Amino acid sequence: MSVEGRKLGDRYEVISRVGGGGMAVVYKARDVLLNRYVAIKVLNESLSNDSEFVRRFSREAQAAASLSHPSVVSVYDVGQENHTHYIVMEYIEGPTLKEYIQQYSPLTSEEIVSIASQICDALAHAHENQIVHRDIKPHNILLGYNGRAKVTDFGIARATSSSTITQAGSVMGSVHYFSPEQARGGLIGEKSDIYSLGVVLYEMVTGELPFDGDSAISVAMKHLQEPVIDPEKLNPDVPQSIHHIILKALEKDPDQRFESARAMKHELDAVFHYDRMEEPPLRTHRDGDLDKTIPAMKGLGHAATEESKKSPSKVGDQTLANLERLRQVPADKDQTMLGRTVVWLENVQANMPWWQKLLFGLFTFFVIIALAVFAFDAVMGWMGQDTAEVPDVVGKSRAEAVEVLKDKGISVGDVNEEPSSEKKGTVIEQSEQEGAELGEGESIDLTVSTGSEKAGEHEQEQKEMVEVKDYIGEWESNIQGAGYEIEIIYWPHSSKTGKAFASDPAPGEKVEKGGTVRVWISNPTEGKKKIPPPNQ
Structure with a gap:
């Protein structure tokens, strides 16, 4: 309630x-x-x-x-x-780190170091007070609009002296950010938080999770057995020193990770030290396992951290600018990119002499005029409007007709239903004839057969019908037919990837025994078949 x-x-x-x-x-x-x-x-x-x-x-x-x-x-x-x-x-007014990563990934090196260093500082403080968080993930990191990162949700935290790691028979925490010892059901300590932070760092650098799978068990097994893909392959623009820190934090063996969160913070704070700017890549063995030796980390430690504190680096400035844009225009990627461009132009102009500023201003003025004319032309159609030739969709199913028209840039307007001898759901009439020219984006109306009532009654008597099960919200692997065949169709949707969100016929409707039921599965990438779900 x-x-x-x-x-x-x-x-x-x-x-x-x-x-x-x-x-x-x-x-x-x-x-x-x-x-x-x-x-x-x-x-x-x-x-x-x-x-x-x-x-x-x-x-x-x-x-x-x-x-x-x-x-x-x-x-x-x-x-x-x-x-x-x-x-x-x-109360922290601002997004979670997960929301921030989704909006801006991959993050800049300065943002990564600034945010991760603050998280390390918080973990070091917790560990020094004998508290292990055990559920470090970007969802549990809040970013205030002042750029301060704050760790929250100690819901499954325990004192380091406790050995209990399960609740109601299952391992606690979020499987994508599990440490191998969590996945194994072993004793969880401070280095488990370091591993989870390594996963968060990996996500900030690449925009992806190091391990993913169809089930929690498959993800947990990857944490235990599979080597992580070197983040440098996904984002070579980030300094080698950051890649080294991630890979050391993600070691399967806790003894190979950082000794403490404080030690990891020292390495992060030393990233922009001049000795590390040309750091070479990690050596690898033939079997693909990462070399345990990381030469560039030698001798920096606390001294490098103190040096980095004296550096004039503006660590966190980018974060503040992005957070301010999120406050003004939340969750709008296009306007965010425009905001980044405006900030870049402002910074460039600030360092120009007066005559360059004048030329830059004139250039900007003409660019704005050109963009305005182009936008007005696009809206009003001064240069002519693209046209599309209407295809013949009579005889096709409603879903197929919609897809054919969509490929031509033509949308479907009203869809009327009438009884006919044609199969139910078949297009029997279209408002614009084949070959007619329509402006791109214009629509045509369709008339769809509801089937013959008498024929339908006769078929009902002759053929055995079965009720369609409710698959909405089910994982793909759990979907099976019940006297009929299942046709899986992948389609982008707001539901969780791999879950069903629609079926045709709908749940509770009847289908001929041995017939086919289409089930649409949420998938952000292009589907295997371009058949839209009902009502789209």
Whole structure:
């Protein structure tokens, strides 16, 4: 049950929901006593009677409250009102690191070092207080609009003395960011957080996860057995020193990783030290395993960190600029790219002498005029409008007709239905005849057969019909026919990749026994067959 509009503890006015998961929901609220915004994490009421979940929720509050660090989300209060358990935390206005990566990946070297160094600092502080986070992932890193990265969600954190790593018989944490020891069900320590941070670094550098698969088990096995693809192959523009740090953090053997989060931070802070700018690539063995020797990391340590602190590097400036654009124009990639271009032009112009600024201004003026004329021409059709020749789609199924017209740049307008001797779903009439010229983007109307009512009744008597199962939300591997054949069609959709989101016939409708049911599976890449789902 939502708590929006309620006042918890006679102090916190809940304003709106800002996120959540299977265990709890996070709300934005106002502390009326101190007149400030806070974030309130509320345990789902369905779990409030589960003593283990309540203990875990309480453990999160205790773990986070025991830490005091600028890169850890602060816990202000904890409370219970009837069956509502809640934690009051610092409110961070800004995206998660996951959202930021999705918008800007691959990140610049400066952004990577700035963000990762802050996370390392937070982990070092937690580890020094005997707290292992155990669920480090970009979803649990918040980026304030001031550029400060903050670690949150200590929901499965435990003291380093604890050996318990499972909950209700399953390993805790997020499988794509698992350490091998988590996947194995072994003892989890500080170096498990270092491995997870290595995965986050890999994602910041490449925009991809080091390991992916069709199931959680397959991903976990890859963490245990498969070597990681060298991030340099995916993004050679990032300095070798960053690639080295990622690969060392992602070692399968915990003893081969960084000794501590503090040591990893020292290496990150030394990335822009002059001794590391020409760092050579890692040597590799014939079997593809990475050489355990990383010569460029020798001798830098704390001294290099101190030197890097004196450097005039503007680490974090790019992050601040991007975050500001996210605040103004959230989740709009095109306008973000335009914003980056504007910032670049402003920086270039700032370093020009006056006469170059004048020429640059005139050039910019003419470019703007040209773009305006081009845009106006595109809208009004001054240069003529492209036309498309109407194809003949009569006799085709509705889905096939839509696809044929779409390939011609013609959209479908109204779709009328009439009984006819043609098979149900077959196009029997189109409003524009074959060969007619239509402006690209214009539409035509279609008439689709509903089949003959008498013929349908006769066929119903002659042929055995079976009901179509509901496959919506099912994984592809779980989809099987039930007296009929399944035809899988891949199509881009907002659903999770690999899950069904539509079928034809729809769930509950009848299909002839031995017939075919089409099931559309979400896939962001181009599908194997260009047959759109129903109502598209």
